[in-house]
Amino acid sequence: MKIQHPSTIKTIPLEHNLDEKPVVAVDVSSIKIGETEAGMLCAIRGAIVWKEKNRYKYQRIGPFPFHITEQNKKEIHKLFRNNNLEIAEEGRTPNIANIQARMGNLLERWLQLGISCQAYGTIILWDGSMTAGMADSPVDEMSRLLEVARNRLSTVLAFSKSTTLRFSGHKLTDYAGKAEPPCLLHINGFPLDSGPVLLLGNVYVAKLTPGVCSFRLDIDRKIPRERGIEAVQSLLGSDLLIQSYPETLRLAHIYSTFTATEVIGIQRFIAQQYGLKIVTRPNVRRLLFGPFGKGAEGYQ
């Protein structure tokens, strides 16, 4: 089915800006390590990758394993909130199942803040969007992150690998199908807020290289539009792009992600250092449905 470009979508052709700029990317991964009698084991790890003069430098922070129980979940959550970010206390602490993702996001914001404070005249790449107003991305704190970067003449570009945003019934990235790369698609009149959720960036669809991939790209709304586009053009000249995705950000993802070996290693560490025993719960889905239960397991 062909998708017609609505008149509100504007294609912005891009040129390579050969004045090389430093690029830095941040990503954080979290993973469930197992369950204990008392709660859940998880681990988080962050990675920062710098691109400087044809070389990539990385710093991995972690892994940090956590044993989250009903008794300590509030304390752990508080530790993340208060020590790193000025995030107001919510009415209630998330349940154990959600706290893993929450901790990952809070660590990510902390690393992003660190980079914003440290970098100057740099292209800062985030994994995800500039959507604010959720528990782990309050509007004030997100605005502060962007403001610090802005004041130090850095530009934050947030790449989302997948987006749920739709426009005129179609997924946002589907509009880039026939666009001539490198280019950005800008959607005029895209709603900037929805309830408590607020978009702090201008939303684009980025198709930076030939190929099937295009990504939602958020650029700080408070910087002039031209400066934002210039930053993307600088990224084209400063970093390697494969399938429209910046290599620096790809490496940050790779270095933060946990492999199966690492999960086993962390399980061993936890067992040896803290004597925690991982319990294996019966797989109800498999018990009930046998091989037909597999499909849904993937979503667990």
Added chain:
Amino acid sequence: MRLYKKEGNTLQILSFPDDEVEKGDYLLVEDANVNRKLITQVIDVQFASVPGLLEELLRDSTTEEQIYGENFDPLGVSSHINHIQDARMLICKIRGTMLNDRLRVNSSWLPSRSKSGITKIPFNSLLAHLGGNEGLPINIGETKDDSPLNITAHDLDGRLNIITGKKGTGKSHLSKLLVLGLVDYKATVVVLDLNGEYTGLGLSAKGGGNEYSDRVHVLTPGANFRVSLSKMDLGVMLKILVHALALPGTSTREFKHIWKSLTQQGKFTLQDLGDAIRKCACNMHVRDALFSRYYSLVNSGFFTDDEESATGFEKLFEKTKKDGGALVINLKDVSAVDRQIVLEYTLGNLVKLLGQWKIKSVFLFAEEAHLYLRETYWEDIVTRMRHFGLFTNFVTNQPDTIKENIYRQADSIFLFNFTNERDLETVSKAARVDAETVKSLAQELPPHHCLLIGNAVKDFPVMVKVRALDIKTMGQTRLFFA
């Protein structure tokens, strides 16, 4: 170490680098609940198939020039991750079980995976459990755990053994060690020395005599090892003519008549034999055939009419009767035909003397026997001659020259390094051990290390570093760029 899997008599054990287990080591899998132990030998060490390892390696494979960095890991979790990456899977063969400290070959029992403890067991303590004949030890060298390994002279007595391995790995050295080990216990050893390697057995490394000087007798055919026809048995002579010199049947019959006639006349010189063939009233072709064999005998230089200088075979063994000794038949520089003449004479007389109970049992060490032993002798040696008291040890670097049935009957095999799959395939036909063990362990044996298989080690294969000997090394290759 943890028990992971069992398939047939193969056990897979998960281990980590700090367990320090290598190929050839013995492990004891102990199930305390049932007071039973499983004895296994590690035949291969592989990396454990850990999920996600490929991703891990790909991530770390980028060169420092392109990507560099550091890890902030305050808890030290990465050491545990590295530990998992280095996890090993030990492929082990079950060698037996122990029930109440008594060894059984039965391996049908399966220990508990969750409760069993696994420990390394030194080979000597394993041997202590095995018991057996303690007397007449021959020190072969050291096992992997640096403890001395002894076999006993009984393990060679009445047995068929094979020493094999590729060139330069130390086969002849071990063979010499066994020869001297037997001589220590006053045994008589006959060495068929193809390259003159054993002629220095009686000399120390520095060149002077050693403790074996008086008991090592080097016999060089044509020099100090010559025989006279008068002391020759017709049967032995016929073996030489038929097997070494390929004399046809009709001519053989004629030769018998000539020999009998000379016996009656009491004439037994080479000259007399030549005259008798010349005067023989037989077919011209037969005479020609006899003459050609006669000249082969004369030209070999092995036969003499001088009774003084001739060697009496029975007398040779008198030298070794009291204190034992090694009779080294130096076949270096002896042509292929002459070699066969000497061998037919030697083996023919040996069997005769053994059959008449005139001498005690003899240990025979034959290097590259395929070069001088005729086809029919192989089976004769391992079956018939064994009962007469001739116990053979074959030494070869070409295992495929020894027939499969000989491997199957071998009591012990001293296996040195082989890299060639085909060679290993041949040796693995030995009935005393599984093919996987042979192939896996022998391929990585360093020089002067051998894998002992079979009766000498009570069917528990063991890797051993062969000890040095204070003897003069002979038979080195003459080099161009020396």
